[in-house]
Amino acid sequence: MxxxxxxxxxxxxxxxxxxxxxxxxxxxxxxxxxxxxxxxxxxxxxxxxxxxxxxxxxxxxxxxxxxxxxxxxxxxxxxxxxxxxxxxxxxxxxxxxxxxxxxxxxxxxxxxxxxxxxxxxxxxxxxxxxxxxxxxxxxxxxxxxxxxxxxxxxxxxxxxxxxxxxxxxxxxxxxxxxxxxxxxxxxxxxxxxxxxxxxxxxxxxxxxxxxxxxxxxQFPAKLARAFLRRLLLRYFVHDFNMASIYLLLAVPMLLFGGITGVFEWVRSVESGQVRSAGTVMLVAMPVILGLQLLLQSIAIDIAAVPKRFVKNR
Incomplete structure (x- = not known):
């Protein structure tokens, strides 16, 4: 050798x-x-x-x-x-x-x-x-x-x-x-x-x-590109598993809950009126579910760290 x-x-x-x-x-x-x-x-x-x-x-x-x-x-x-x-x-x-x-x-x-x-x-x-x-x-x-x-x-x-x-x-x-x-x-x-x-x-x-x-x-932008490249290739090109599904569900839920929450908060401040319980739940539920799904996908990702050595890969 x-x-x-x-x-x-x-x-x-x-x-x-x-x-x-x-x-x-x-x-x-x-x-x-x-x-x-x-x-x-x-x-x-x-x-x-x-x-x-x-x-x-x-x-x-x-x-x-x-x-x-x-x-x-x-x-x-x-x-x-x-x-x-x-x-x-x-x-x-x-x-x-x-x-x-x-x-x-x-x-x-x-x-x-x-x-x-x-x-x-x-x-x-x-x-x-x-x-x-x-x-x-x-x-x-x-x-x-x-x-x-x-x-x-x-x-x-x-x-x-x-x-x-x-x-x-x-x-x-x-x-x-x-x-x-x-x-x-x-x-x-x-x-x-x-x-x-x-x-x-x-x-x-x-x-x-x-x-x-x-x-x-220099590093933040390069880290972001590396992260997105890995997610795309690992979970949507090379493979498609439960982590892929969790991500597809989590991201829209978090975006919807976050954007809606900011919008309703601005409306509440401008009007001086407290949002209804239904409106609060409309914001809270997608965020809670999205976070849960995101945490599940992270757990799968952590468990997927390569551990098996492949001779003459």
Missing amino acids: IVAAILPCYRVSRQIAAVIRAIGPEFAQIVVVDDCCPESSGEVAAALGDPRVTVVKRAVNGGVGAAMVDGYRAALALGADILVKIDGDGQMAPADAARLIRPLAEGEADYAKGNRFRDFKALAAMPPARLFGNSVLSFLVKAASGYWTVMDPTNGFTAIRRETLEALMLERLDSGYFFEIDLLCRLYLVEAVVVDIALPARYGDEPSSLSVARVAR
């Missing part, structure tokens, strides 16, 4: 050499993707003389997602069976990669990712606002991706099987920092088994390039 490390590199010339030296012999290939780095990180990697290193240079800076797609393709061409993403900035300990590789090598999963939220020391040191933001983002990604059992969705320490990667359309993956989340959302559509691996957080003096402002500006 050939294991390859993929290292997307941008402004990591000071860290890349130490990262490559820390990559153990279990890795037969190391693909370094120089994402048009102004510090020539790719040349620094090539100068180490490690025969496992293959440098892929991009002509233009495309972002971590674009770099990873190029790296995945290069590793597949080299015959890799398991492909591990290791950032070039030193925030990941290559020695921990064995914990990601194990469930894939033993046929227990298609994709493994790190989870820093199980590191209690890191959680205690994390500012409350950041912890809250990460928790909210994790919940939104659970709903968008369908993987209700995973946390820390932006964790970039991941491993994926060759067959699983080949089932995806790599050219459609997000080219920027939404890459890990987009990959997770698309894995659900091929029914990949995903596992969370508890890994400790590791931070140095390097600044984070993922800003809160960028997340707030």
